[in-house]
Amino acid sequence: MFSGSGSVDLLIDKVGGVSQVIKQLTGSQGVGVSIIDTRRGVKSTLESFSKSGIRVLLQEYIESSGRDFRVFVVGNKVVATYQRIAPRGDFRANISGGGKGVPAKITKGE
Ligand SMILES: Nc1ncnc2c1ncn2[C@@H]1O[C@H](COP(=O)(O)OP(=O)(O)OP(=O)(O)O)[C@@H](O)[C@H]1O
Numbered sequence: 524m525f526s527g528s529g530s531v532d533l534l535i536d537k538v539g540g541v542s543q544v545i546k547q548l549t550g551s552q553g554v555g556v557s558i559i560d561t562r563r564g565v566k567s568t569l570e571s572f573s574k575s576g577i578r579v580l581l582q583e584y585i586e587s588s589g590r591d592f593r594v595f596v597v598g599n600k601v602v603a604t605y606q607r608i609a610p611r612g613d614f615r616a617n618i619s620g621g622g623k624g625v626p627a628k629i630t631k632g633e
């Protein structure tokens with residue numbers, strides 16, 4: 524939580540990057556996850572959520588062309604992986620939001 528626009532600026536600087544992702548804490552399946560590409564957009568949106576008492580998480584946007592990996596781990600062993608590809612025009616790869624799942628392996632480093 525923050526108060527006053529000065530601390531919003533500090534928060535935005537700390538997270539870094541041009542684009543930032545705002546996530547409502549109560550969301551799942553990609554609902555309540557937004558990307559904002561301008562600083563003034565991030566600032567005004569954070570202030571709106573704050574005023575409405577809605578708790579959010581702010582993250583740097585990680586460029587991944589709308590792709591992510593789902594990795595299932597049992598104990599300390601990776602047992603299954605697949606890649607998810609976001610629908611055109613979206614950055615969220617959730618299957619429930621129209622994303623596509625394709626077989627994929629991850630490298631040892633990943
Ligand atoms: N910081 C980020 N940078 C780039 N893409 C992101 C970022 N955070 C989320 N995404 C994309 O948006 C999708 C949804 O985000 P996330 O998984 O955090 O929310 P959720 O699926 O609603 O929540 P949960 O996985 O906890 O049920 C991710 O699968 C990923 O494709």
Ligand SMILES: [Mg+2]
Binds near residue numbers: 552553
């Ligand atoms: Mg998710």
